[in-house]
Amino acid sequence: MSNDSSAPIIGTHNGHFHADEALAVFLLRLLPEYRNASLIRTRDPETLNTCTIVVDVGGVHDDSAKRYDHHQREFTATFPDHSTKLSSAGLVWMHYGKQIIHAVTGLDSSSSDCGLLYTKIYDDFVEAFDGNDNGIATYDPSALRKAGIDKKFNDKGFTIASIVNRYNYAPSAREGADGATANGTTTSGAPVPKDGKQQDEEDSRFLRASAFVGEQFSLELEDRANSWLPARAIVKQAFEERTQYDPKGRIMVIPYRSEGVPWADHLHSIESSSKTPQEQLVLYALFAENDRPDSKWRIRSVSLEPGSFENRKGLPEQWRGVRDEELSKVSGVPGCVFVHASGFIGGNVTFEGALEMAKKAVDM
Known part of the structure; x- marks a missing residue:
């Protein structure tokens, strides 16, 4: 974590992490103003108040205040023309997606091409993060049960959310974080304290998870911008x-x-x-x-x-x-x-x- 006091600060919660805030933090760091931002993971309101921007914690969705939580009871925001309730990933994408596309690809954020990518990336990538974090299934489970449709196999290990969850527990993800070993003790054999080194270790695992989902996002955006978008005119002509x-x-x-x-x-x-x-x-x-x-x-x-x-x-x-x-x-x-x-x-x-x-x- 950066301690540069001149840098902006991104805040999110500590403890068990999920795919949506892992992606939200990565997305923010694609923007020039947050590229060198430090990260604080806490639930302490006073500490969160010192942050420049906060995602997935704090109980507030207020774009003008740069606060993007979705857990409050009254929260119902969705992406334009969609019905899936947003998570922190969807909130960041809804408010900053076009700016992120511009920062990564150079496309004018007000162009129709940027608008196409903005919606396409939400449809094909971000919305799944929103649905997963809000407990919304792709299909209505009760309708499937009534129809007598059963899964042919368990696909949990195949989802990005499942992979991110492994970073919370996998021994290999804990090794080498400020002297912590795979069994949760310091190199001297003493238990890692609840604060300090244990928090650093947890933060380290979060950053690894964020880098993982970020790489998947970057591959998606690169493919859509460099291959999918130029193909549209070709397919339209072929169709005609x-x-x-x-x-x-x-x-x-x-x-x-x-x-x-x-x-x-x-x-x-x-x-x-x-x-x-x-x-x-x-x-x-x-x-x-x-x-x-x-x-x-x-x-x-x-x-x-x-x-x-x-x-x-x-x-x-x-x-x-x-x-x-x-x-x-x-x-x-x-x-x-x-x-x-x-x-x-x-x-x-x-x-x-x-x-x-x-x-x-x-x-x-």
């Missing part, structure tokens, strides 16, 4: 040109780009905003494996929704799990390479072959 491959527009061709074209999100968004009729939704997207003239081509089924493993229309059942010459015979299309056993993707040695596969598949 799709009827040259199928009269109903059910086949779309994605131009090759070395850094990739994350098209699925944009396609769903464009179809929704344009109110595309059900019978004209895109079923298959075609794209080259590389930029060489002899590149092989892929045919990809469009998912029911972004990230879903279900498809609008999988490739024909009789093609699935079949390869090469046998697949060409079964499909009647020369140059086939494969179709995945689940029917979500296939390949052909030429664009013409992949297009023919798609044309046959849309009506089968």
Whole structure:
């Protein structure tokens, strides 16, 4: 922790920490005014009053006072056009997200591109922190029980919140903090006192957790700014040109780009905003494996929704799990390479072959 009295101070609570304040602190430190801020973790009101900005503690949400707690009974704030109650992570993102995007990417905070990223990052990353910290499940648990739907496996170990929680307890996260060892004693064998070294040790673990969630955020923002955002114009053009491959527009061709074209999100968004009729939704997207003239081509089924493993229309059942010459015979299309056993993707040695596969598949 910095002791530079000239630096601003970020305050949050001590004790057991969660993913939301770990992210909130990291987000604040992306802003120029808090880049060199020190951090105080306490629940003492007088100490918190000395802080420049406070998150996840204090019982106050007041942007003008730079106080961002969400635990008070009367708190009901949500991100614009969303229903999930905010946590400290969502509060910081709602109030400072556009400034953070500008600080990291250089985008004008008032631009439409910044606005797109602001909402996209909340939707795909920050909102999950809010839901988790406020005990809001992705699906209504009672509705799932009534429908008789059970989990196929326990996914707790796969969530960012679960990983952050490990930093509260994992012995490896406690070692080396001001002489503390893995069993909670000093190097002399005496118990670590409740204040002083134990607080330093706890703060050290919090900073490790904050760095972890911060890295995930940074990867998300970098990908969305450098890949997802530029792809929007490419996908929009491909969508507008799709009827040259199928009269109903059910086949779309994605131009090759070395850094990739994350098209699925944009396609769903464009179809929704344009109110595309059900019978004209895109079923298959075609794209080259590389930029060489002899590149092989892929045919990809469009998912029911972004990230879903279900498809609008999988490739024909009789093609699935079949390869090469046998697949060409079964499909009647020369140059086939494969179709995945689940029917979500296939390949052909030429664009013409992949297009023919798609044309046959849309009506089968």
